[in-house]
Structures are given as C-alpha cells and as structure tokens.
Amino acid sequence: MANITFVEASGQSTTVNLADGWSLMQGATANGVDGILGECGGSCACATCHCYVDESRLGDLSPASEGELGMLDNVAAERRPNSRLACQIKASAALEGLLVHLPATQE
Numbered sequence: 001m002a003n004i005t006f007v008e009a010s011g012q013s014t015t016v017n018l019a020d021g022w023s024l025m026q027g028a029t030a031n032g033v034d035g036i037l038g039e040c041g042g043s044c045a046c047a048t049c050h051c052y053v054d055e056s057r058l059g060d061l062s063p064a065s066e067g068e069l070g071m072l073d074n075v076a077a078e079r080r081p082n083s084r085l086a087c088q089i090k091a092s093a094a095l096e097g098l099l100v101h102l103p104a105t106q107e
Contacts, residue, residue, distance in 0.1 A: 002095040006033045006051075009104040018091035024100060025049040025086035035102030042087035044068055048106040049086040050075040054099040058082060061089055077103030 005015045006028055018027040028036040028049075037048035044067050053061065061084070064072070068088045072079055086100070 002091045002093055002098065004091065004095065004098045004100060006035070007099065007101045008033070008035045009102055010034075020090075020092050022091045023087050024051065024089045024091065027091065028086060033102075035106070036086055037106045038087060040087075044071055044085060044088055047071045047074045047076075047085060050077060050079075050103055050106060051084055051086045052080055052101040052103070053082050053084050053089070054101075055082045057095075057098055060094050060098070064088065075103075076105045076107050 001017055001019055003015050003017050005013055007013045014033050016027045016031045023042055025036055025038045025042055029038050039048045040046035068085050072083050
C-alpha cells in the first residue's frame with residue numbers, strides 16, 4: 001500500500017491510500033479526485049489521466065513504455081519532462097508519499 005497525494009490545478013490536495021497494483025488513475029477516480037478523467041478506463045488510449053510526477057521521485061517509477069510516450073504526445077495540457085499517464089503507474093510500497101500534480105485540463 002502507498003499513500004499518494006494528488007494536487008489538483010486549484011491547489012486542493014487529496015491523499016489516497018492505494019493498494020499494491022492499483023493504478024494511480026484507478027485510485028484517483030475511485031476517490032473522487034478532480035482532474036483525472038481516465039476516459040479509456042486505463043488502457044493507455046486517451047491521455048486523459050495525464051499528470052506531473054514529483055521530479056525527485058521519477059527514478060522510483062518504471063520507465064514509460066513506447067505506447068505511453070506516444071500517448072503523451074496527445075495531452076491537452078503542457079507536456080513536461082515529468083509528464084506521465086496515471087493509468088500506467090502502479091502503486092507499491094516504493095511509491096509511499098508520492099506527490100502528483102494534475103494539469104488544469106485533460107481535454
């Protein structure tokens with residue numbers, strides 16, 4: 001399990017305790033976090049779960065797949081070096097305390 005903090009574009013933060021194996025997108029949508037749509041249900045096909053991962057923690061994540069990198073070309077908000085798709089990040093104890101910022105728009 002890992003406590004993940006989502007910071008919405010408004011500045012509102014929500015900390016969610018996610019079970020191992022849950023994606024950040026699943027955790028955010030299941031807990032009413034505003035700013036992640038997840039229109040494709042987590043199949044890495046829509047880029048509506050775009051997020052900015054705390055840069056100091058990027059090394060704790062599995063590298064983005066080619067598919068994810070391709071979908072990041074389609075994000076509505078600014079793509080940054082720390083942009084990821086929340087559906088592709090799985091919770092684990094290694095991500096305890098991860099801070100994730102959400103863009104102002106997903107569409």
